[in-house]
Amino acid sequence: MNTFTKAALASAISFSMLASGVSGVSAAASKSIIVQVNNKPVSGDVEPYIENGSTLVALNMLRSLPSVTINWNNTSKTVTVDNNGIKSTLAAGKKEAMVSGKKVTLSTSSVMKNGRVMVPLRFIADASGSEVYWNAPDRTVYVAKPTENMLKEIQSSDISVARHGAYDLPRIAKVVVLQGEEGDSMDYIRYFPKKQSSEFFEQHMDIVNYYRIIDTHVELLWSARMNLQQEAKNASLPFITNKIIEQNGKMPTIPKGVVYYNYSVPGGTTYGTIDKAGKKTRLGEATEDQAKEMFFSIPEEEQL
Template sequence: MLNKFRIMMIVVLSICLGIPHIVGAAKAPMKVYIEGSLIKLAKDPIVVNGVTMVPFRPIFEKLGLMISWNQLSGTITGTREGLEIELVVGEKTAIVNGEERKLSFSPISIYGNTFVPLRFISEATGNDVSWDKTANAIKIAAPPLFFQDRSSSIQVKKGSTTSLQAASKKYDLNRVAITWKSSNNKVATVDGQGKVTAIETGRAQITASLNGNINAVITVEVVGPQPKDAQINKSLLTIDAGASEQLSIRVAGEDKRTAAELGYDVQWSSDNKNVAVIAPDGTVTGVAPGKTVVKGTINKTIVLKCIVVVEEAKKVEPKLDETPAAPKVDQQEMPNSNPPKENEVNVPTVQPPVSAQEKPLTLEEVAASGDIAQNMKQFAKYLNQNYASLPSPIGDWEPKFEINYTSIGNPVYHITMEWGRPSPHSLVLDDPGMDTILYGRVITQEEKLHTKRMLRDFQKQIAGLAEQIFPETRFRGEFRRGHYKYPNLRMGYNYIKFLSWSNYNEESKEQEFTGFQWNLNDNNMNLVVDMPLSKIMFYDETTGTAYEKYSPFTIIKIKVGESKAIKLAVEPIEMNDSGLSYHEMGLSFSTGYDSNPIVSVDKNGVVTGLRKGQKGISIISHLQPLITHYVTIVVE
């Protein structure tokens, strides 16, 4: 009875207010079947202007998609291997694998339930949709012939192969022949078993046919080398003035030939030709002492860098008949350690003497090999030699470095530092009892704050080293400690992580380089932010006034193409002078989803006018989501 009353109210409101007409099935609720199974829906489907809308969650899940929901922007995302669908409440444009698709009606939210167009979801996932009028049911089922992962398109690297697998729930494919065809054999070919060979960059449609008229089609995009595939043989090169050395770029899987030998367009350049010049074949020649960056560009898209340090040419003395005896050196006047080299980060407080039995590495030696995996092993060894002790007000830390490689998403090198005592928990919890147990005394707030800052600076130094000798390489880093939840049973092994950082945008599909940034998640345990925010206000520089949320004065006017930073005043007021960026304070800036955006905004609140109009920017605290603010941007 209550559902009927709600539907009646919606219909009455739609007539009175002129909103789209919503119809519910009063006599027999509409049913939805997927592959013959009845789907249990929290709310019955509705029809809006002739479009069938269903609660999105059970449909997405039954079709094998992982779901995420952004309540702030009203964005629904469904993902599975080879497929990503994004819809926004109120928007008539959806995004499928990065491409825009028009919707017959935009997703809507009714009584806290979000409804999406059923036919679009079914077709975007590669399914057939039919209407059974007699049973008042919508039936979703796989087409007679489809590809195993239901993808509509795939990417294949030039020169590589991949195998497509046709599938059917109606035919026994072991008993029938499938015919394969490529729309463009110059881009990609396919054999009788579905093996695709990528010939040249471009797109081709691969068709699998059954009985001459039942087809499954997939678009194959052949791409050239990606940033993760290309490596320069040296990321740091030290040569004398007048000397030469050749650089080269290789592509993963092609060990014997360089990128140029494989036919890719490779262009070389030097940022400072007064220091070093580079020939079209990659030969670097030192001109004068100094430092520069040489770049190798592949197909005008991928840029790899090498830091070139040119030193004064060594003087060659003529040989004498008699070699003078070596001068005596007063051992007491000798320094305790070698002075830091120009391209090394000097951290005096964390550089213990290296064992006499083990020769200390230099940064040049770390980056000397052309094999980046070997370089990373050397880098880990270098860190363990030079940063094996880290004094702090609450005790000496003894980090142990590991560098691991992961190929999830774009390839990333992961720098981890294993830690023991002192425990980072004491830095975020005001618990004298825990302090006494761990350290035998109560740690003061000043000591905790000093230790936090010291640990932050230490992570930034490690990140700086990595960026210095491995430019254009993705890194993540963190302190961590492994422990068993049930030590006696050796079960439930977990990692506690904190002060996590990266030099790339982990949320981006392309994962572009950003420079050092903290990953503001729960694992950082407030160590990035000394004092969590309690209020965000908009600060007007022209009047020197801070405005609360929903104030009519929180407006910024800019012109098309102009950029301006949003200025904020936060509480506690000490945070304004902390030296942390807004991103490091745990704040994010968002415009929501817009297929034709009016403005763009970066992670630190710099807005750029893209076209005339008005747009709201939301500002949210990651650490305390209820602390928000809104600023209106007017683009003139």
């Protein structure tokens, strides 16, 4: 497998994991709670459940959080979360906990279930410095905590590096992701507004999703389905040239031109610009090194 194929395939998997973790659950009408930690679904021996308005999860489901160590002391029956040297503790059966040196009262206590330690997700999130969001329609919990490298990248003055960081940031879906046409297409298009890295669109087949950086994570704020057989002008989003037939969330407005990166497996990466009137200009095919980086400089962007 060549370098381009690996990069494009990894990119495609990242998109698919978020969609499957949300829309796939809705389609199956599952009642199980899904937990996604930094864009990856995690599972434990005991399914998460809700009690007194709090979601309880198996302690080992959250061990993948960056810069966080989670331990269970079986003698004292105490959970300890070490977040870069800042420790928080929670004793089993207790509603009071110490979070970063401050005493807090939880809506429920940690318990033992089927031999596993079940802890309130909110406690773990607060103690580890993570962002948590409960998507009720999809019964999905999102836990988001970026790595130091991600934070460094989104602050870069190099627009290509900043875009890469934005795309890699942990995601939280604030709306229900629409399901697209059935098929095994590995064709993905990412759009970025001119000279912007804090917001982007991603299209796969007939579905387009809009993401925006909020603090230190990315939020999915709009999901739409298009009729690929019917062209239409969208005043708010001129680069979307097909009729939108269904949407969740509020459609954003992008009054400027965009650059696009079109990844296809097998195939290659093509790129170009789309001006604010919707005129698309294909500029060429990425080199292997450019494809490896995913997002690279497009000089013609300045002219949009």
